Amino acid sequence: MKYTLLKSKNTSLKISTLSNRNGGSFPLNILITGNPGVGKTSVLNRLKKAVQDQGYNAGGLYCPEIRVRGKRTGFSIIDISSGKEGVLATVGGEGPSVGRYGVNLEDLDRIGIPALERAVSEADFIFIDEIAPMELQSTKFSEMVEAALDSEKPVIGVIHKRSRHPFILKVKNRSDVTLIEVSTENRDFLHEDILEILK
Secondary structure, rough: OOOEEOOOOOOOOOOOOOOOOOOOOOOEEEEOOOOOOOOOHHHHHHHHHHHHHHOOEEEEOOEEEEEEEEEEEEEEEOOOOOEEEEEEEEEOOOEEEOOOOOEEEHHHHHHHHHHHHHHHHHHOEEEHHHHHOHHOOHHHHHHHHHHHHHOOOOEEEEEEEOOOOHHHHHHHOOEEEEEEEEEOOOOOHHHHHHHHHHO
16 A cells, blocks of 8 residues: 655644554554655654654664765664664675675674564564665565564565565555655654554
8 A cells, every 4th residue: 555645744644544463453564665865764763763752662773874075885784672783785895786886795684684583573663774675685684574574563664666676566565564655745744644653
């Protein structure tokens, strides 16, 4: 299911929800998409902080940019619950190539897989940033993403907008996924709308 929220902040929220496996009314898995640089990770981080501030245990991973003198040179990978950090990809780095980046499969599997395993078993909410071609260079990662989506824990993640990768298309078409697009018009308050969905 896909929804594009471009409403005024004062407009009442109009979004359908799915029944989860426990009989609740919130959509079990919410995936955020949008154009590069529009603010997807910022929305995800606001959501993570909000659920943590309410006393919930957040787990999973996120992959912030690495910048040197203002230029993006790669991406880190960080386990939300343990704080362990590695390098996901660097410009011209060793490993499978995705665009101009070389993907560090060792750190992806060393940090990303345990982060998702721990989130599935221990967290109240599972956060994944990002489900994209770079991360999907690891077969283990795609398997753990699927395990997280199949679990009874709500997943809040970021997913690549334009990729035609079969796994990404499969995830977007799941009946238990709500896909929400971030735009310049809604990015400053979208996290508040999503929190309303989760109530």
